[in-house]
Amino acid sequence: MPPSVPSPPRELSRLAALLRYEILDTPDESAFDDFTQLASHICQTPIALISLLDDHRQWFKSRLGLDVNETPRDISFCTHTIEGQGIFEVADASRDPRFSDNPLVTAAPNVRFYAGAPLTTPDGYNLGTLCVIDRKPRRLSAKQRDALARLSRQIMRLFEERLQSHRYAEQAAMQQALLNSAASAMLVTSADGRISGANPTAERLFGYPESMLVGQSLTDKLFPPDALARRAKILSNELGETVEPGFGVLTAPLIEGRREMREWRLLHRNGGNVPVLLNVSAIHDERELLRGYVVSAYDLAHQEHLQLRLQQIAAQVPGMLFQFCWRPDGNSSFPYVSEGVEEIYGVSAADMDPSIGPIYNKIHPDDRQRVLQSIRQAATTLTPWHLEHRIEHPRKGLIWVEARATPLRQADGSVLWHGLVTDVSERKAAQFELDKQQEMNRRLLEALSEAVVACDAEGNLTLFNRAARVWHGLDAHTIPPAQWPEYYRLFHADGETPMTVDEVPLMRALRGERIRNAEMAIVTNGTVRHVLANADPMYASNGQQSGAVVVLHDITERKQIEIMQRDFVSTVSHELRTPLTSITASLGLICGGVMGEIPAELEELLDIAHQNSKRLSALIDDLLDIDKLYAGKMRFELEEQPLRPLLEQAVRSNQGYADSYQVSLLLGDCPEVMIKVDTMRLQQVLSNLLSNAAKFSPTGETIELWAEARGDGHVRVSVRDKGPGISEAFRERIFSKFAQADSSDTRQQGGTGLGLAISKELIEHMDGRIGFDSSPGAGACFWFELPCAPVEAAPA
Template sequence: MQPPKSMQASAPPRELSRLAALLRYEILDTPDETAFDDFTELASYICETPIALISLVDDHRQWFKSRLGLDVSETARELSFCTHTIEGQGIFEVNDARRDQRFRDNPLVTGDPHIRFYAGAPLTTPDGYNLGTLCVIDRQPRQLSKAQRGALMRLSRQIMRLFEERLQAHRYAEQAALQQALLNSAASAMLVTTADGTISGVNPTAERLFGFTEAMLVGQPLTTALFPLDALSRRASILSNELGEPIAPDFAVLTAPLLEGRREMREWRLRHRNGGSVPVLLNVSAIHDERELLRGYIVSAYDLAHQEHLQLRLQQIAAQVPGMLFQFCWRPDGKSSFPYLSEGVEDIYGLSAAEMAPTIAPIYERIHPDDREHVLASIRHAASTLTPWQFEHRIDHPRKGRIWVEARATPMRQPDGSVLWHGLVTDITERKGEQIELDKQQEMNRRLLEALSEAVVACDADCNLTLFNNTARRWHGLDAQQIAPEQWPHAYHLFHADGVTPMTMDEVPLIRALRGERIRNLEMTIVLHGTPRYVLANADPMYASNGQENGAVVVLHDITERKQVEILQRDFVSTVSHELRTPLTSITASLGLICGQVMGEVPEHLQELLDIAHQNSKRLSALIDDLLDIDKLYAGKMRFELQVQPLRPLLEQALRSNQGYAENCGVSIELRDCPAVAINVDPMRLEQVMSNLLSNAAKFSPPGETIELWAERPDTQKVRVKVLDKGPGVAEAFHARIFSKFAQADSSDTRQQGGTGLGLAISKELIEHMGGQIGFDSTPGEGACFWFELPCHPLDEAQQ
């Protein structure tokens, strides 16, 4: 315990030490004790006073351990007479407090208990600290005689001796309790004996281990109660030879080594109450008192039955392990041994445990000659650095022939400087063969990848590039770099299909595939040193066997030559279309005037020929218009004037514009449901798309049928417009190229309907330029439903 902090801050060092000494005796605020009350009664009797006190003074009060003639248990220190006593040496006496200037105004003098006389003898510790006083008090003035003063001092010394004895008794009790707690909680069996070997106490572990209760063992000779006589006799004979003097087969067998200054731990099999035996590891220690006199012995017995059980369990477990479990000890002098080997040694090395135990030489001879030095070097390195050891090497097995093994072990430095290894050796011949075959396959795959004309690039789940074949290195102008994905577009010269707009990281096919997308035939450009290379990208995520995504791969196919041919074709078509448009417009107009008989009546035999020429000229004009639209779309020259407009009026206008054509085909168009949404489109381009879809539906629907037109919202962000016809549907073989240029089904009934084969291709480009997508659903023989989706938002009140 420490003195209060307030006292530490203000008291001088001597006072702090005194308070610490007072706390050390642990007597403050303890209950009354008769031994101390006897001293106060004796002091009162000898000094002939009505009041006697044993007072202890701390930092703020005087507390009475014993009191006679006074009811209170403590008073404030600043009022106490005892404070003056502990500040001096010897007895402090006040004959008449009312006449003493120091005390005449003290409340204890002027009030209860009306002190007039006080005499106090200090209670002084052996190291000179005054803890308090033995004091006597009277309500009348008086003076102690010399004999009374002497008696008061002797009594104070006796009280201090009682304090010391009380403190010592507490210490002994604490030590005894601690020793008993240690004995009771010890994991080993503990037996305490007298000097002659008689059992005087046992702990609970000993009762459980041997089956005897403490009452059965106490008072019995230890060796008679628990030790087999034949074992004692054998050990006595051995000790007699070692020590050169006769040793009796009794308790002397256990104590004789101690007398020679030897402490030994030895395995014994002691008796159990049930008649069986208990394997233990025994240790004997002498007990001496403070004067070094022998008081007895403590015999500790560690239960080896559990260890034997664990060893058996280890052997059973080791028998199930595919391979050899071992402990290997490498000593500083170069010698080695195997403290433990499992039965797997026969399977791995074709050796028995007996052949292996003394040395590593038999194993060394089994190692393939080309691997021996490498194995030893790796063991030496692991031993010097105390790092885990792992090594694959070949073994020449006497029955199996040449096999591959993997050895793993963890080294631990021992107190004697040796290194103890705990390890496992397993046969990996089958795995090694599979690995060699896999290496061959991987090498073949690597050569195939390098020989491909396509560029192949892969990355792992952390965006680290892991594969860059020769074609990829040549096209990008560099190999795989460990750079952040944000830098890929710039470092690898990635652009959109136009060869001008740089890609962002989120647009890179490999990144998109890593996020779970499957990219098919995405056109993009690699622009190296100003020269564009047009490629088609196909990318997919990669998955491990457990289904966890572990990367992505992209394959790039060079379409530069095809793009150049397309550009030449587009330039040719554009040039021809522009050159044909003006004369064809004049021809169409002239034929229109003639057929309309504006120039006069046309002979009947020419009318049919002129009508055919007029219709074909209009079809040719439509073809040229479509060619020019396609050219503008691909060249990026078509202008789009986007406006936010309600959807329904646009559909109604499309219906009106195409109703006449539908009637000519013998069908009708019906506008059904349309949600109240607005879309951001170019109205003229949207009507062009609607005309293509509605005219196609009219051409391929049987006469008398109704074409259905409606819109719906697949989610809150998009609206889908649908056109459903009752025609023959789209052939399965034609699905993949229906939106391609000049695409028409090859059936004769389709060809009879006419058309340029560009309408759906133009519609696809127009819808995608306005931020949407187009598609269809069809089953042959059951009609077709063409649709397109566009972003939308709800109409506000003003638009409605």
């Protein structure tokens, strides 16, 4: 039957006691093996164990006659032993109902006889057992039982000694570590003053390795004889008894119950001397017997060097370094002030009054109460003090200072402050000017007719001027950027397609893009406001991006005018097209002689009328085309086809027009690529570019047409002429509607000014882009790029 379960609190305390001895899972030790040998010999058993029980197992610190290190606790005999008092004995386990079916009985090691004596701590906890086991039934004699009990007590004493030994070793190691890491020189001596140890700081301070100090008399080795003699004489007079000029000079005050720290100049190995602050402490054992002394020597030379260095550093600090002692009785003082007090308060450190009065009187009268209250508050709460206030400097006049200090509570209840006061007049002046500038900027932003919105690097909106609030009908709110499009009702230029967060100009600028004239719409209460967005990232002085800003310009009225113009032009163009077609056709028939011979006096007039009617027809066609493009009504039938035949067709179609200007067309290189385009629209673009080149080329020149593959999966088609080139003033609007370099009534070349604008729209509708390169007087090269694929990779 299983053992009874002890009460949880008692068992937890027992386990804690077991862990305190730090013996579980430790290596074998011969001292414990001796006890199992004795127990086996005395009790005449083949098996003897020192067993310790934790919460789930019994572990054997020493074992004789058994190979395993541990067994489960729930089948152990020792569990029964530790739950009782005295020896627990089982004569025949196979006949005992508590153990008859125990696997330790029914199988190896085939336990029949068991006797265990508990290992009991001084405070009454049974940690385990000393047990003996036999494979046949039997009983212990009274002498054997007594011997087993005595052996268990000796094992427990061994536990205690082992624990005490570990504690002593830990303390010794800790003491040695403290000695080795001490900033002061530490010398350990015997009771008669001979050195038994020295830490590394002592070796460095006096120049001796420890081996040269150990065994030497401390005072003979390190103390000047004349200094010892003088101190011995003084002590003899003070104590009323003779003190010999030796180690007794250091220990005599201790005998009288006095502990003193005294400055000495001790001897260095190189013959020099070392200024130190010396302290001597006695070492007593547990019986209060004197075992020796610890002599600590603090290096005053190092302290003097540090003080000098502090003074040098303080002299370089802009401002006044200080220590200020605030006492509850009101007797406050400055234990230390640097020379910078002259810069801040106009008084010298040498003439500094010990009280706070002279300093306090230099504070501007309007600031004194605030300064006093802040000091009291910081002294009460022991929180860092930081305050900017004004000082009436005797030479500089009114200045601004920044005071910072950290308070430390002292044992006597006073508060010692360590702080710095600096002149911040220039910074305050700059801050006042910056505040004024920021206020002016704020007013300017509020007065702008454009909407201005800005955010920080995390996407938090930081600026929302008056126009932005009016246009959105909202103010800036702390919402994630992902909610901007929906919350602020941001749409594409059509005013119907909602923007995604990645399309919002401010978000694009936050990712590092520069946005120029991006058209979009703001829809508020069903009203569409069309705007142009210009956005840029913002950067801090260290080059890190600090946020982004977008400026929105309202083009709603312009859009409405454009729509009205487009509707008007479209209406007029449609109304003119039918009668003009009839007029042009009629004039063509007359000029062609279909109606008979034309009188000589009318021939020139009719030819002029015919040419101008054709020009007017071309203008109307261009107007209708541009109207369809902007209205999105022009159909594109895109078809994948090789590029070269399209260029050859363009040359053939435009050669006659070039001949009329006495220039020639030359088709150059063209890669074998496939492009997906609307053939008619591409020919319209090529005709525009070739006809423009013909018009502006000198007589007899050659216009070059060629194509080249780009490395980004596009092909560039170029048309180069040798005309006058594009002037700087015309470059920005060359692709605009009705744009012409010479817009006067007497211009030499005709044209509607719509051809390049139409070409741009057509190319962009076919996923391409158009541009030009030109130098005034050196001709122009117009080009467009389209996506392409090699002929062999194109689908059938």
